Structure formats: C-alpha cells, structure tokens
Amino acid sequence: MFNRFSTLKDPQKERTLFNRRIWTIAFFIALLVFCLIIRLVYLQIFQHQVYTTLAKQNQLNLSPAEPNRGLIYDRKGVLLAENVPVYNLVVTPNRASNLKASLGQLQQIIPISKDDLNQFYKQLTLHRRFEPLPLRTRLTEEEVARFSVNQYRFPGFNIQAEMIRHYPFGSAFASLVGYVGRINAKELGQVDPSNYSATNFIGKTGVEKYYEPQLHGQVGYKQVESDASGQIVRIASQILPTPGDNLYLTIDSKLQLKAQEILGEQRAAVVAMNPQNGEILALISTPTFDPNLFVAGINQHDYDALEKAPGQPLYNRALRGRYPAGSTIKPFISLEGLVSGAITPDSVYYDPGWFKLKDSEHTYYGFRREAHGNVNLVKAITESSDIYFYNLAVKLGIEHIADMLSRFGFGQKTGIDLSEELAGILPTPQWKEKITHKPWYPGDTLNVGIGQGFMEVTPLQLAAAVAGIANRGQRWQPHVLLHSQTADGTQTAYSSLALPSVELDKSIWKTIITGMKGVANSPDGTAYPFFKDADYTVAGKTGTAQVFSLKGQRYNKSMLPVNLRDNSLFICFAPADKPQIALAVIVQNYTTPAAQVARRLLDYYFSTHQTDGTADKSNDNATGAMAN
Amino acid sequence: MNDENIISTWFKNRQRQMPNRGIGQILHLDWPLLMGLFLLVSVGLLVLFSASDQSLDTITRQGVRMLIAFLLMWILAQIPPSKYQTWAPWLFAIGTVLLLAVLAMGVIGKGAQRWLNLWVFQFQPSEIMKLAVPMTVAWYFHDKPLPPTFRQVLIAGVIIGIPAILIAKQPDLGTAIMIIAGGFGVLFLAGIRSRILIALVILAAISAPILWHFMHDYQRARVLTFLNPESDPLGAGYHIIQSKIAIGSGGIFGKGWLNGTQSHLQFLPEHTTDFIFAVGGEEFGLIGAIILLILYLVVIGRGLYISSQAQDTFSRLLAGGLTLTFFMAVFVNIGMVSGLLPVVGIPLPLISYGGTSMVTLIASFGILMSIHTHRKLLST
Known part of the structure; x- marks a missing residue:
C-alpha cells in the first residue's frame, strides 16, 4: 500500500528531500573549497621558501663569461694573433x-x-x-x-656569436706562435675546469700553448635572468672576466716573413737569436701551414692533406728536427782541442783527402775527397778539413768532445719558452751501450768529430750554441717572450736567463772566431762565394751532412733522389766582433745552400739595423706605424 | 483593438504575473548573481592582462567574447523554464547527433576532434551538452515521484553516459567530467537513495582499472605524473612543477600585479588558459586566491539559493545541476593547477582565456536567472 502511494508525486515531501540535498551539496562544496584553501596555505605559506628558491633558480642562472684571450704581438707591436667574432648557426x-x-x-x-x-x-x-x-x-x-x-x-635556429682566434699572417708564424683549438677532455683535466667553464679554445702548440695560463685570463660570471627557452632576458649581476695578458714576443716579424720568403717550400728551418740576451728574432720551419685552419676544427680532408704532404708541414723542424750537425760541430770541437792542449793554433796535420785509423783497414775520406795539404786550425775551420778533425777527434777522445759539446747545450733542451723542443742526441759510450747494446768503436769518435754518426742536433740548439761562441762563452737561454702586458697596462719584462758560461782564454776565442771569419771572408772559405761582397763581417761555419751512406761512391747531387741528397747547414753570427745576431740555417736535401739563405737574411737584417747595434730609426717608425 | 491596447494589455498581464517586482524582474536579471559574475569577469581580465604579457589585443578579444556571452545570458534569461523543459529532449538529441558528427568528420584541432566547422565559426558540440545533459536529466525526473527508483537511476545514467563517453572519446576528459558532474548533481538532488549511491561508488572503484585500460597514453601519463610529477620534470610533469612553483613563490601577499616571474618568463605553460590560476596565485598570493574563491562561492551560493527557491521539480534540479557543473569546473581547475588533482583540460571559469566554454558557462547563468525571475507568486 505504501508502495502504491509513493508512485504519486508528493510536492511537500519532495521539497523537504530536495532542501536536505541542497544543504548536503552546500556542505560538500564548503568542504572541497576548504581543501583547496588548505592546499594553497600549504603551498604559499609552508612551502613558500622552497618555491621562492626554485623560482629564483628558474630565472637566475649563473653563467660563466669567457675572458678575452690575450693578443700576441711581435717585438715592435705587429699583431700576430688576434680575436675576431665569428657567427655560427646553432639549432636547439x-x-x-x-x-x-x-x-x-x-x-x-x-x-x-x-x-x-x-x-x-x-x-x-x-x-x-x-x-x-x-x-x-x-x-x-x-x-x-x-x-x-x-x-x-x-x-629553434639561432645565430651565435663567438670570439675566435685569428692569425693575420697565416702560415708565417705557425711554427712559433702555434695555434689554439677546441679544448678536449684531456686538456680540460690539466687546467682548472671552473676557470675554463666558458672557454672553448686552448693553446695547442707554440706560444699559444706555453703561455696558455697568461693568455687565457680569469673567467667571469654573469647572473642572468633567462626565460624558459633559455633566452637571456636581463643580466642581474656580474663579475667581469679578466682578459688574458697581451704578449710581446722577441720576434722581428719582418725578419721572420723574410725568412719564409727565402725558404719558400723547401724543407728547411731558420733560427735567429740575439746572442747578447737570448732573444729569438726569428724561428721558422718550412714548408708551413695555415694555423687558422685548426682554430675552428680542421676537417678530415684538410688534415689528411697536411699530414700526407711530402714536405711534412706539420713537422716543426726548428724545434724538433734532429739533424746531423755536420761540419758545424767543428768550431766546438776545436775549442776543446785548444782548451785541453791537444792542439795549439799552430799544430799542423797533413790532409791528403783520406784518413786511416791505426790498426784498421778502413779508409775515411774527407768531404768530396778533396785534399787540403798541411792545415792548421784556422785553415781547418775555414776550408773545413775533415782529415784535421779526424786527427783531432782521435786525440781528444769521445769523453772530452762530449764534455765540451754539452757545455754548449748539445744533447739537452735549451729551455726555450716553447714546449715542443727536443733534446737531440749527444752520443757517449754509455749512451751507445744503453741504446744499441754495442760498444763504442773508435770510428764512432771520428764520426762525431765531423758531426756525423749518432750525433743529432736541432736548429735551435745550433743557434743557441753558436750564440755562445758569438758572445765569447757567455750563454743565454733562448726565449721568445719580450714582455707581457696585463689588461690594466702593467708591463712585465721577461728577464733573460744567463746559462753557465764557457770560460775560456781570450786567445782561444780569437783563434776560433778567426777561423769562422775565414769561412765567409777568406777566398778559401767554404762560404766565401756567398759573403764576399757583404757590408758586414760574418763569422760562420758551413756544414754538409750526409743523410745517406755513399758506400765509397762519389757524391753527385744530380744523380741522387731529392730525399737522399745532403742537408746543407750554416751557423754564423754578425757583425763578427760585436755580434747582434746569431743564426742557424738548415736546408734539407738542399737546392739553396744554407749559407745563401743566411746571406740574404743577414742582408735584410742589416738593411734595417745599423751594424753598431742601434736600430735604424726610420725603419722603426715605419713598423711602429704598422703596429697601430 | 489598436496597438496601444495590445501593449497596455500585455503590460497589465505582466504586472499581474509578477506584481511589485523591481527592474531586475522585468529584465529577468538576478542582481546578486550578475554582480558576482561581473566581479569575477573583472578579476579575470585583470589577471589575463598580466598573463598575456599586457596584450591589449587579448583583453579586447576576451572582452568582446564576454559581451556576447552576457548578451546570450540575457536572452536565455527571457525564456521561461517551461520552454527549456519542453526543449530539453530535443536539445539532447541534437547534441548527440552533433557529437557523432564530430567523431565522424570533425576537424582535427589540437590533436583532438572536438570542433565542428560551421563555415562561419567553429563550434564545440560538447559545450551544448554541458547544458543539455542536466536539462534532460531534470526533464526526465520532472514528473516522476521522487526519490527515483533504481530503474529510473539507470535510465538517467544512460542519459549522462552516452554524451560523456562520446566526449571522452574525442578525447576531452575535462568536459566529460563536467558533464558527468552536472548530470550526477541533478541525480543527487533528485534524491537518489544512499544505498544506490554507495553501490555506484563501489562500481566506480571497480571500473577504475577498466577505465585505465581504455585511456589514451597521454591521459595515463597525466595520471602518472599527477601521482609523481618529479618523475618527468621536463616532460609531462613540467606543467605541475612550474605551476606549483608559481603559486608557492607567490606567498601570502603575492609578487604584485604584472610582477610574476614564472609567468612572464614563460616558465608556466598555458598560463593564459588552463593554468591562469597560477598566474593569479603568483601575483596576488594567498589573499588574492581566497578572495577569488569567495567570489566563486558567492556565485555558487546564489545558484544554490535559486535552486532551493525554484517552484517546480525541473527548475530545481536544473538550477542545482548547472550550479554544480560550475563548481566542479572551479574545483577541478584549481585542484589540478595546485597539484591536488591530475591535469585535465578544464579552464578556470570566467578567468581563463578562451571562447566557447566561457560563453556556455555565462549562458548557463541566464537559465538560472530565468528560473529565478519567472517564478509565479504562489502561497507556499
């Protein structure tokens, strides 16, 4: 009965039911809104600090700022390495x-x-x-x-500007200034990573590598406000980066360019230095390469081309080339002869063009098998008598020879402020035993006596050694940095390091230098054809080093393949009595003799410098203007 | 009879119908409701101005839409509730057909098929359903003795379920939830018995895994990131993390109007639409958020009052259902933006930038006003 009754509508009852439901709903709405408020209170009061921090992190990124890399100039302010902006297209x-x-x-x-x-x-x-x-x-x-x-x-595509290293002279200074390249993981492990956090490039070779700490500078920081896409909206605060020091090198860029011009594509090296203080005036290895190729990352094709080029342009001959010294070693051996008393300036040996060791059947021939007759020391140096030096070498013995040669830095790194150099080899019986497990033969001493055999020298070592003779025993460590300049203009001069000097009697120096002057100035001198009409006095020594044993046959340049031809060497200093420049030149498998290269370089040098040591004023002004 | 007579007769009839009523009654406007809406809309434009990076263009377009919406509201307020009762099943039928049409040939917009291109303007049939579903459920119950029987509840469930499933398939989970909320609100007000209610809750709990099975990948991802937003800070969780940072960093007093860093630096995604509450929370703080909630409560409270004062079953149920739909939108949106609920695409009513949903919401208040202003004076 109740059921049937309920099938009819009862407005009063429905209304009561409805109002109860309305109140229920109002209650639930109030409850849910209360939940929302609790949630907001939780977020905005209790978690406020946390979210404020997160919001700040969102907008403020500490981003490191790259310091400008220091510039590199030559001694007269000619720019050798600069920074230029480049534009890269990047995609996010x-x-x-x-x-x-x-x-x-x-x-x-x-x-x-x-x-x-x-x-x-x-x-x-x-x-x-x-x-x-x-x-x-x-x-x-x-x-x-x-x-x-x-x-x-x-x-998502953007242009990004970046400062990139640029070498305005291209290849001319590659073997000296070196180049920078993209920093790799190994290099990053060797530097303070936080200081390099904004840096993309690092010095890979040459001055760029050796002086990396000075050139790089100190990283700065920018607190940047950025939006969600990473675009910088505002710089909130910043610590400016400290730019790297500008470096002024001892290099005379005009001399260097001249050297490159003279050498061309020949496989050769030239090192010129000031014997009075060790300043390197020119240092070049040819053929060379454009360091700008390496800055942005060289592509495989270009790299293979350089790597496989017959002239090995990536090979730094000036610092790493290890050559037989040839006859250029003779002045140094002569010094030991005089010091030890084994010979006097008047000692005479007969040079028939060949030499035989006691108890040996082997015949050693002199250079080109030429006979020089009776020779004293000066003549032996001037005419480069091998027979004289075979006799001297036998008399001195390897220990004495090695002792004097090491006093001039052979077999050791010169300590130049470039990191690539090699030490060369100064052979001794102990050295030979260690490396070849063979005893030292008397013939080995003969070879050392004329700069052949196991002995290997670098052009830099030769230059530093001949500078030692030029300066009468007072030796200086070669260096390429003249002074550095911080961003605020403070200059720090590089102080040249004096090496232990070779203290010898004045007359000994005089005898040797007389012989070396003869090389360039006496009609019998081996370099006379190149220097006979020079306006300045040169003291030098030629060298011709075999790279190939002729096995008793006569040397005929035109009949040998290019890479088996002799190397031509020349060491010298000028003016002979008040030396301003010491030079070592080596031309591998030569077509242009090293002495000829030296002549042209010295001509150029003395056309811009007075022979009394003062620089030509008008020329200085010209280069000064160029630096501006 | 001349023209003057006709007018005077109409006027007399009208006065007889509702004697001693104010101008609001004549215009069929409800002042408290209108005031609440105006305040909310004003706050909305204020926040939107900031959220859109002070784009006057955006504000103008939103303002024009609001004018159209209020005009539509006023027109709907003129139509007496009895008409809605008559139209309800037809509106429902048309809406269902349109939803099917959308599924069949809808244009693809935002990866979902929601829009019907009517040449002149694009139109979302699901918006009709926000009104049609509570209306139809209320129509269904208007002559039934209440509380409804189990069978009647099932039929109401079908009325709610068909459009809800069609809309969820679009896929538009947000609108589907609002339609279910509106329909269910009517069902609840109709007096559904508590034991059926409990049974439904149990059924819902059981069907959850089944529902999961039918969800789209992006919907699942949203649920998963809701449970643990930090699991994918740059992907799906990014929205929630950034909006929590915005609200949380706002603190009690906020960073000040136009000074929200989260929204102006573009960290906050969809900050003019679904996530606009976070902009308000960041710039006006807890105080601003509570004021906004109070404004919403004023409107909702007035809606419930109108519902309770309505004179027939249909009006009562419809007014309650529409009010509940409105509340659900507010709650789900703020809940999701503050990380209480998973991210479902529901805009914040009257504040978020966007067309159709706001027009429907404001228009639905026209129906509430109609219900309230077409009451006949009866002895109670």
Missing part, C-alpha cells in the same frame, strides 16, 4: 618544429655542406635536446643577414 632541437623540413628550407637561404649535415645528424642523437647544437660555423656577414631576415621561419 627541442625548440625546432619539423627539423627535417626546416633544414631543407634553410639550404635555400644559406649553403650547408653534406659534411656539416652529416656531422649535425651524428651529434643530434647524442645531444641534449634543449641545448644548442652547431649546424654551420663561420657564416659570412651576408649569410648572417640572409638568415636573420628569415629567422622567424626557423624556430
């Missing part, structure tokens, strides 16, 4: 919509090589999608302009 993958299509369209605006694209796709898979990835480097200004106009079409 997660901000780019339809990357493939965009890349296709982009190619209609600026050219992108297959290499670039392959490189890009290769890196894309490994790359964090919200960090910019380089697509093309070194855009031209026109390309930058063309892209900028169309940038709205390419979301």
Whole structure:
C-alpha cells in the first residue's frame, strides 16, 4: 500500500528531500573549497621558501663569461694573433618544429655542406635536446643577414656569436706562435675546469700553448635572468672576466716573413737569436701551414692533406728536427782541442783527402775527397778539413768532445719558452751501450768529430750554441717572450736567463772566431762565394751532412733522389766582433745552400739595423706605424 | 483593438504575473548573481592582462567574447523554464547527433576532434551538452515521484553516459567530467537513495582499472605524473612543477600585479588558459586566491539559493545541476593547477582565456536567472 502511494508525486515531501540535498551539496562544496584553501596555505605559506628558491633558480642562472684571450704581438707591436667574432648557426632541437623540413628550407637561404649535415645528424642523437647544437660555423656577414631576415621561419635556429682566434699572417708564424683549438677532455683535466667553464679554445702548440695560463685570463660570471627557452632576458649581476695578458714576443716579424720568403717550400728551418740576451728574432720551419685552419676544427680532408704532404708541414723542424750537425760541430770541437792542449793554433796535420785509423783497414775520406795539404786550425775551420778533425777527434777522445759539446747545450733542451723542443742526441759510450747494446768503436769518435754518426742536433740548439761562441762563452737561454702586458697596462719584462758560461782564454776565442771569419771572408772559405761582397763581417761555419751512406761512391747531387741528397747547414753570427745576431740555417736535401739563405737574411737584417747595434730609426717608425 | 491596447494589455498581464517586482524582474536579471559574475569577469581580465604579457589585443578579444556571452545570458534569461523543459529532449538529441558528427568528420584541432566547422565559426558540440545533459536529466525526473527508483537511476545514467563517453572519446576528459558532474548533481538532488549511491561508488572503484585500460597514453601519463610529477620534470610533469612553483613563490601577499616571474618568463605553460590560476596565485598570493574563491562561492551560493527557491521539480534540479557543473569546473581547475588533482583540460571559469566554454558557462547563468525571475507568486 505504501508502495502504491509513493508512485504519486508528493510536492511537500519532495521539497523537504530536495532542501536536505541542497544543504548536503552546500556542505560538500564548503568542504572541497576548504581543501583547496588548505592546499594553497600549504603551498604559499609552508612551502613558500622552497618555491621562492626554485623560482629564483628558474630565472637566475649563473653563467660563466669567457675572458678575452690575450693578443700576441711581435717585438715592435705587429699583431700576430688576434680575436675576431665569428657567427655560427646553432639549432636547439627541442625548440625546432619539423627539423627535417626546416633544414631543407634553410639550404635555400644559406649553403650547408653534406659534411656539416652529416656531422649535425651524428651529434643530434647524442645531444641534449634543449641545448644548442652547431649546424654551420663561420657564416659570412651576408649569410648572417640572409638568415636573420628569415629567422622567424626557423624556430629553434639561432645565430651565435663567438670570439675566435685569428692569425693575420697565416702560415708565417705557425711554427712559433702555434695555434689554439677546441679544448678536449684531456686538456680540460690539466687546467682548472671552473676557470675554463666558458672557454672553448686552448693553446695547442707554440706560444699559444706555453703561455696558455697568461693568455687565457680569469673567467667571469654573469647572473642572468633567462626565460624558459633559455633566452637571456636581463643580466642581474656580474663579475667581469679578466682578459688574458697581451704578449710581446722577441720576434722581428719582418725578419721572420723574410725568412719564409727565402725558404719558400723547401724543407728547411731558420733560427735567429740575439746572442747578447737570448732573444729569438726569428724561428721558422718550412714548408708551413695555415694555423687558422685548426682554430675552428680542421676537417678530415684538410688534415689528411697536411699530414700526407711530402714536405711534412706539420713537422716543426726548428724545434724538433734532429739533424746531423755536420761540419758545424767543428768550431766546438776545436775549442776543446785548444782548451785541453791537444792542439795549439799552430799544430799542423797533413790532409791528403783520406784518413786511416791505426790498426784498421778502413779508409775515411774527407768531404768530396778533396785534399787540403798541411792545415792548421784556422785553415781547418775555414776550408773545413775533415782529415784535421779526424786527427783531432782521435786525440781528444769521445769523453772530452762530449764534455765540451754539452757545455754548449748539445744533447739537452735549451729551455726555450716553447714546449715542443727536443733534446737531440749527444752520443757517449754509455749512451751507445744503453741504446744499441754495442760498444763504442773508435770510428764512432771520428764520426762525431765531423758531426756525423749518432750525433743529432736541432736548429735551435745550433743557434743557441753558436750564440755562445758569438758572445765569447757567455750563454743565454733562448726565449721568445719580450714582455707581457696585463689588461690594466702593467708591463712585465721577461728577464733573460744567463746559462753557465764557457770560460775560456781570450786567445782561444780569437783563434776560433778567426777561423769562422775565414769561412765567409777568406777566398778559401767554404762560404766565401756567398759573403764576399757583404757590408758586414760574418763569422760562420758551413756544414754538409750526409743523410745517406755513399758506400765509397762519389757524391753527385744530380744523380741522387731529392730525399737522399745532403742537408746543407750554416751557423754564423754578425757583425763578427760585436755580434747582434746569431743564426742557424738548415736546408734539407738542399737546392739553396744554407749559407745563401743566411746571406740574404743577414742582408735584410742589416738593411734595417745599423751594424753598431742601434736600430735604424726610420725603419722603426715605419713598423711602429704598422703596429697601430 | 489598436496597438496601444495590445501593449497596455500585455503590460497589465505582466504586472499581474509578477506584481511589485523591481527592474531586475522585468529584465529577468538576478542582481546578486550578475554582480558576482561581473566581479569575477573583472578579476579575470585583470589577471589575463598580466598573463598575456599586457596584450591589449587579448583583453579586447576576451572582452568582446564576454559581451556576447552576457548578451546570450540575457536572452536565455527571457525564456521561461517551461520552454527549456519542453526543449530539453530535443536539445539532447541534437547534441548527440552533433557529437557523432564530430567523431565522424570533425576537424582535427589540437590533436583532438572536438570542433565542428560551421563555415562561419567553429563550434564545440560538447559545450551544448554541458547544458543539455542536466536539462534532460531534470526533464526526465520532472514528473516522476521522487526519490527515483533504481530503474529510473539507470535510465538517467544512460542519459549522462552516452554524451560523456562520446566526449571522452574525442578525447576531452575535462568536459566529460563536467558533464558527468552536472548530470550526477541533478541525480543527487533528485534524491537518489544512499544505498544506490554507495553501490555506484563501489562500481566506480571497480571500473577504475577498466577505465585505465581504455585511456589514451597521454591521459595515463597525466595520471602518472599527477601521482609523481618529479618523475618527468621536463616532460609531462613540467606543467605541475612550474605551476606549483608559481603559486608557492607567490606567498601570502603575492609578487604584485604584472610582477610574476614564472609567468612572464614563460616558465608556466598555458598560463593564459588552463593554468591562469597560477598566474593569479603568483601575483596576488594567498589573499588574492581566497578572495577569488569567495567570489566563486558567492556565485555558487546564489545558484544554490535559486535552486532551493525554484517552484517546480525541473527548475530545481536544473538550477542545482548547472550550479554544480560550475563548481566542479572551479574545483577541478584549481585542484589540478595546485597539484591536488591530475591535469585535465578544464579552464578556470570566467578567468581563463578562451571562447566557447566561457560563453556556455555565462549562458548557463541566464537559465538560472530565468528560473529565478519567472517564478509565479504562489502561497507556499
């Protein structure tokens, strides 16, 4: 009965029911709103500090600022290494919509090589999608302009400016200044990583490597406010980076360029230094290469070309080339002869053009098998008598010879402020035993006596050694830094380091230098043809080193393949009595004799410098203007 | 009879119908409701101005939409509730057909098929359903003795379920939830018995895993990131983390209007639409958020009052259902932005930038006003 009754509508009852439900709903709404308020109180009061920190982190990123790398100048202020802005096109993958299509369209605006694209796709898979990835480097200004106009079409694509090293002279200073390149993980392990946090480049060779700490400077920091896409909105605060020091080198860039011009593509090296203080005036190895290629990262093709080039342009002959000294060793051995009393300036040996050791059947021939007759020391040096020095070497013995040669720095690094140099080899019986497990034969001593055999020297060592003779025993460590200049203008001069001097009797120096003067000035001198009409007095010594045993046959240059021809060497200093410049020249498998190279270089040097040691004023002004 | 007579007769009839009523009654406007809406809309424009990076263009477009919405509201307020009762099943039928049409040939917008291109303007049929579903459920119950029987509850469930499933398939989980909320609100007000209610809750709990099975990947991801937003800070969890940072860093008093770093530096995604509450929370702080909630409560309270004062079953149920739909939108949106609920795409009523949903919401208040202003004076 109740059931039937309920099938009819009862407005009063329904209304009561409805109002109860309305109140229930009002209660639930109040409850849920209360929940929201509790939640907001939790977020905005109790967690306020946490979220404030997070919001600050969101907007403020501490980003390191790269210091400007110090510039490198020559001694007269000519710029050798500078920083120039380059523009790279970068892509932030997660901000780019339809990357493939965009890349296709982009190619209609600026050219992108297959290499670039392959490189890009290769890196894309490994790359964090919200960090910019380089697509093309070194855009031209026109390309930058063309892209900028169309940038709205390419979301996620941006132009990024970067300071990049540039060597205005290209190849001329590659063997000296070196180059910078992208920093790698190993190099990052050797420096303070926080100081390099904004740095992309590091010195790889030469001055750039040796003086990396001075050139790099100190990293700065910027607190930047950035939006969610990483675009910098505002710089909140910053510590400016300290730029690296500018370096002034001892190099005379004009002399260096002249040396490059003279040597051309020959495999050769020249080191010129001031014997009075060890300043390197020129240091070059040819053929050379354009260091600018390495800065942005050399491509495989270019690198292979350099690596496989017959002249080995990447090989720094001046610092690392190890050559037989040849006859250039003779003045040093002569010194030991006089010091030890084994000979006097008047001692005479007969030179028939050949030499035989006691109890030996082997015949040692002199250079070109020429006979010089009776020779004293001065004549022996001037005419380069091998027979004289065979006799002297036998009389002295290897121990004495090695002792004197090491006093001039042979077999040791010179300690120049460049990190690539090698020590060469100064052979001794102990050395031979250790390396070859064979005893020292008397013939080995003969070879050392004329700068052949096991002995190996670098052009830098030769230059430093001949500078020692030029300065009458007072030796200086060679160096390329003249002074450095901090960003605020404070200059610090490099103080030359005096090496233990070779203290010898004045008359000994005089005898040796007389012989060396004869080389260039006496009609019998081996370098006379090159120096007979020079306006200055040169003291030098030629050398011709075999790179190939003739096995008793006569040397005929034109009949030998180029790479088996003799090396031509020349060491000298000028003016002979008040030396300003000491020079070591080596031309591998020569076509131009080293002495001829030296002559042209010295001519050039003395055309800009007075022979009394003062620089030519008018020329200084000219280079000064050039530096500006 | 001349023209003057016709007018005077109409006027007399009208006065007889509702003697001693004010101008609001004549215009069929409810002042408290209108005031609440105006305040909310003003706050909305204020926040939107900041959220849109002071874009006057955005404000103008939103303002124009609001004018259209209020005009539509006023028109709907003129139509007496009895008409809605008559139209309800037809509106429901048209809405269902349109939803099917959208599924069949809808244009693809934002990865979801929600829009029907009517040449002149794009139109979301699901918006009709926000009104049609509570209306139809209320229509269904208007002549039934209440509380409803189990069978009647099932039929109401079908009325709610069909559009809800069609909309969820679009996929538009947010609107589907609001439609279920509106329909269920009517069902609850109709007096559904507590034992059926409990049974439904149990059923819902059981069906959750089944629902999970039918969810889209992105919907699942949203639920998962709701449970642990830090698991994917740059992906799906990014929204929630950034909006919590915005609200939390706002503190009690906020960073000040136009000074929110989260929104202006673009960290906050969708900060003019679904996540606009976070902008308000960041710039106006807890105090601003509570004031906003109070404004919402004023509107909702007035809606419930209108519902309780309504004179027939249909009006009562419809007014309650629409008010509940409105509240659900507020609660789900703020809940999701503050990290209480998973992210479902529901805009914040009257504040978020965007067209159709706001127009429907404001228009639904026209129906509430109609219900309230078309009451006949009866002895109670």
